[in-house]
Amino acid sequence: MEIAVQDKCDDLLEIYQAMAKVERLALPNLILAGAGIYLASGKPLDVERLQQCKRILKEREGIFSDFRGNAEFIICCKMALSDSPEQYLQHLQLVYNALKPGKVLGSELAVIAAVTLVDRVEPDRYEEVIARTKQVYQEMKKAHRWLTGEDDLPFAALMAITGSDARAMHEEAEQIYEILRNTLRADKDTLQTLSHVLSLYAGTAEEKCDKISSIARRLSDTRHPMSPDKQMAVLGTLAASPLTADELTVQIIETDDYLRRFKPFKGVLGISVNTRRMYAAQIVQSVFADSNDVSLAAMMNASVQVTVVTMLILYFILFTSLQG
Numbered sequence: 001m002e003i004a005v006q007d008k009c010d011d012l013l014e015i016y017q018a019m020a021k022v023e024r025l026a027l028p029n030l031i032l033a034g035a036g037i038y039l040a041s042g043k044p045l046d047v048e049r050l051q052q053c054k055r056i057l058k059e060r061e062g063i064f065s066d067f068r069g070n071a072e073f074i075i076c077c078k079m080a081l082s083d084s085p086e087q088y089l090q091h092l093q094l095v096y097n098a099l100k101p102g103k104v105l106g107s108e109l110a111v112i113a114a115v116t117l118v119d120r121v122e123p124d125r126y127e128e129v130i131a132r133t134k135q136v137y138q139e140m141k142k143a144h145r146w147l148t149g150e151d152d153l154p155f156a157a158l159m160a161i162t163g164s165d166a167r168a169m170h171e172e173a174e175q176i177y178e179i180l181r182n183t184l185r186a187d188k189d190t191l192q193t194l195s196h197v198l199s200l201y202a203g204t205a206e207e208k209c210d211k212i213s214s215i216a217r218r219l220s221d222t223r224h225p226m227s228p229d230k231q232m233a234v235l236g237t238l239a240a241s242p243l244t245a246d247e248l249t250v251q252i253i254e255t256d257d258y259l260r261r262f263k264p265f266k267g268v269l270g271i272s273v274n275t276r277r278m279y280a281a282q283i284v285q286s287v288f289a290d291s292n293d294v295s296l297a298a299m300m301n302a303s304v305q306v307t308v309v310t311m312l313i314l315y316f317i318l319f320t321s322l323q324g
Contacts, residue, residue, distance in 0.1 A: 001254040008283045009255060012039050013262050020264070022047055026073045028264050028271055033302040034077040036282060040298035041081050053079040060089060066096075070306045071111040078115055091118045091126075098130050099153075109150040112303045113157040119295070120161050132160035139170040140192075147192050151230075154303045155196035162200050173199040176209055183213040186228035197236030212236060214245035215252070219277075224253050226281075227274040230304050234278045234285075237297040241288050248284060255280035278304070 016035040023031055038045055053076045061067040067075055075092065082088035096114040100107055113133065121129045137156040140148040159169050177195035184191065198208045212235050219225055226232040238248055256277050259265045265276045282297045289297070 001258060002251070002287070004287045005251060005255055005283060006258065008039065008286055009258050012036065012279065012283065013259075015039060015045050016264060018045055018047060019050075022051060023073065027070075029275065030070060030073045030306070032264060032271060032275070032279065033306070034073050036279065036298045037074065037077050037302060038081070039283075040286060040295050043081055046080065049085075050076055050080045053077075053085045056085055056089065060093075066100075066108050066111050067092075069108045069111075071108045071115075074302050074306065075111065075115065078119070088118065091123060095126055095130065098126070099133065099157075107150045107153070108306055109153050109303065112299070112306055113153040116154050116157040116299055117161065119299070129157075129160050132166055133157045135166045136160050136170060139166060140196075143170070143174055144188075144192055147189050151303070152193065152196065154299070155193060158200055159196060169199050172205060175205045179205055179209040180213070183209055184216055186216075186232055190229055190232050193230060193233040194236045197233055198239055201236075201239040203239065208239045211239060211245050215249050218245065218249040219252065222249070222253055224256055224277065226277055229274070231274050231278040233304065234281045234297065237285050237289070238281065241285065243288055251284040251287075252277070252280050255283050 012035055015038050016032055019031050019035055020028070023034075026034075054072075057067060057072065057076060057079070075089075078092075079085035079088050092111075092114050095117050096111055099114055099117070100110040117126065117129055117133070133153070133156050136159045137148070137153060140152055140156060159173070160166065162169070173195040176198045177191055180186075180191045180194060181188075184194070186194070194212065198205070198212065201208060215235055215238060216226055216232065226235060241248060243251070259276050259280055264271045285297050
């Protein structure tokens with residue numbers, strides 16, 4: 001195992017443990033997502049500043065706000081990492097209100113999309129990029145009406161930021177989707193998300209699909225499979241890596257085996273195997289990618305975790321209502 005990769009693992013675990021000591025109400029998945037964001041930033045964790053941002057958020061947003069739902073801890077982390085937490089929150093509120101799906105009902109995934117835009121776009125371009133995000137999202141809906149949901153909004157935001165031609169980017173994503181349908185075992189929703197991620201990177205659709213499909217197959221063959229669901233989409237961030245599929249597979253396996261020895265990844269009550277492998281892929285990607293790609297992977301993981309936790313809560317509510 002490369003020293004740089006092990007150091008990243010140790011940093012993630014250290015950040016998580018420090019956060020978990022003071023953030024007792026947040027779910028482990030969301031704390032881990034926050035730790036991943038700090039790891040990507042390269043900045044040291046300031047627990048007191050993080051707690052201060054939590055107080056600011058509670059003062060500015062009511063308990064029923066989407067800012068106070070599953071995305072709350074992610075927002076606090078982003079505020080704490082900014083130069084001015086209050087100003088960051090103001091910009092986030094502005095972008096979210098312009099981006100959210102309905103005039104009354106909002107969306108926690110729209111919050112994540114707003115974070116993506118605020119992090120990467122200058123304020124004088126908010127209106128332009130928000131309009132482009134909505135255009136990309138509508139292109140997604142036209143092509144896959146039943147597959148496209150609000151969990152795709154953060155990826156629409158990334159595509160809007162990266163490319164100037166929304167239709168051209170969507171057409172490439174569609175080409176990638178069709179290739180992946182024949183080369184990768186995953187549900188259609190995951191294939192769509194992967195197609196969005198891969199469209200962000202340079203290279204031909206065939207080359208990118210071949211690399212990611214090869215990694216997935218090699219991981220499965222070596223008994224370290226990525227589950228064929230949303231969490232597999234993180235493999236898409238490895239498309240730009242200078243390493244080969246074989247080299248990346250070895251790195252992910254070694255990282256996965258290392259992480260499983262420590263909390264929150266070990267034990268019956270630990271983070272799931274699928275999530276562990278998702279973070280193993282993020283850590284490997286963070287060692288061999290530039291800072292923009294590292295930040296992208298961290299926010300993608302955060303988006304996936306918010307989606308997973310939201311779905312788990314919905315399933316729990318549905319199950320308890322049926323039992324009653």
